[in-house]
Amino acid sequence: MYDLVIIGAGPGGLAAGLYAGRSRLNTLIIEKDAVGGQISISDEIENYPGGKAGEPESGKELTDRMKEQVERFNVPIKKANVLKVDLKGDVKKLELSDGETIEAKAVIVATGANPRKLNVPGEKEFTTKGVSYCATCDGDFFTDLEVFVVGARNSAVEEAMYLTKFARKVTVLCRREKLRCDAIVEERAKANDKLEIMYHTSIKEIRGSGVVDQLLLVNNETGEEWVYDADEDDGLLGVFVFVGYNPNNELVKDQLELDESGYIITDEYMRTNLKNVYAIGDIRNTVLRQVITAAADGSIAAVTVEKELKELDY
Structure with a gap:
């Protein structure tokens, strides 16, 4: 006992x-x-x-x-x-x-x-090598780099605004036609010069050589796919997943x-x-x-x- x-x-x-x-x-x-x-x-x-x-x-x-x-x-x-x-x-x-x-x-x-995971190719492979689930833990590692945030609720948008303290640019990927956060949170996000919102957009694949340096994105409305590359001088993209x-x-x-x-x-x-x-x-x-x-x-x-x-x- x-x-x-x-x-x-x-x-x-x-x-x-x-x-x-x-x-x-x-x-x-x-x-x-x-x-x-x-x-x-x-x-x-x-x-x-x-x-x-x-x-x-x-x-x-x-x-x-x-x-x-x-x-x-x-x-x-x-x-x-x-x-x-x-x-x-x-x-x-x-x-x-x-x-x-x-x-x-x-x-x-x-x-x-x-x-919760995105369950896309590359996510598991690049966790801690560009993919993160905690802005307060890892935000500082992406100082002056480009960062993508996946999610549309309060937590995702608030974490995205937090990441603008470090990153050169933060892009929120929203898979629907609008965010699902509180109105005041959305207002603050849209007023932030370092933050951009891409609607109808999801990550289809996370790619890289050692670290994340490329994303395959898809428009959920049209089905169009395109590749987003890290800046040559950066060599790294941050992907923060906040979907619960x-x-x-x-x-x-x-x-x-x-x-x-x-x-x-x-x-x-x-x-x-x-x-x-x-x-x-x-x-x-x-x-x-x-x-x-x-x-x-x-x-x-x-x-x-x-x-x-x-x-x-x-």
């Missing part, structure tokens, strides 16, 4: 494991993929406090250091897929892909969310309360609608999906677990 089981070893899960380990809670982290989560594939992290000053640090380097901290406090990380959970009773039960059943007094769900996220809620969607987008609803202590079940990071209804906010969620959840299991005052 564990005091705490954490499902997911991204920055949130690792931070929760660190705090739980320091609190001497008998804790297990379970991760089905690589430790570190989505951020582990990023080539450079510049916006996480405490990184290597003056040196670029990859997502893997950052999360490897987090993993080492967790292991220092004797919190094991088990590689397995959680197939089924029963979170409603006092004893939480987790059935794993290796046939083992784990029991715990408390569970933290840190399963994250995945950006898919929360990884399959495991818990029938037991935990979700919002209309499928994210787990929590209070400020990361508590869900079930006793001793918590959610952190990108899987919960949060206003910012970054390493720093996931780590903060993890620390809050672990402290909450300690206090509630030991019936301490806040």
Whole structure:
């Protein structure tokens, strides 16, 4: 019987494991993929406090250091897929892909969310090599370059305006005849001299040699296709995809309360609608999906677990 089981070893899960380990809670982290989560594939992290000053640090380097901290406090990380959970009773039960059943007094769900993909040729190949899903993470890498933003809702248009702080030119690709954002957001976008909107336009293929340097675009109304090349002096085009996220809620969607987008609803202590079940990071209804906010969620959840299991005052 564990005091705490954490499902997911991204920055949130690792931070929760660190705090739980320091609190001497008998804790297990379970991760089905690589430790570190989505951020582990990023080539450079510049916006996480405490990184290597003056040196670029990859997502893997950052999360490897987090993993080492967790292991220092004797919190094991088990590689397995959680197939089924029963979170409603006092004893939480987790059935794993290796046939083992784990029991715990408390569970933290840190399963994250995945950006929706365009699913076009070249997208996967050039992710982190010109293709990005996070303006705040990668915008600075495209200073004085040309950038394309795919999406038409508030998040896409707002991120496009943010990218004009860095890029020489930002082009929003809208596959319909109009944007689907709020009127005031559209007004601000159209008033920005560095931002252009192309309607009825989608990316059909992302191309390049090492990095993205060419896009095959298509007019969704006429079917006309054309090639857009990076400027010879640049040698690189940025492609930022903002077409929504898919929360990884399959495991818990029938037991935990979700919002209309499928994210787990929590209070400020990361508590869900079930006793001793918590959610952190990108899987919960949060206003910012970054390493720093996931780590903060993890620390809050672990402290909450300690206090509630030991019936301490806040």
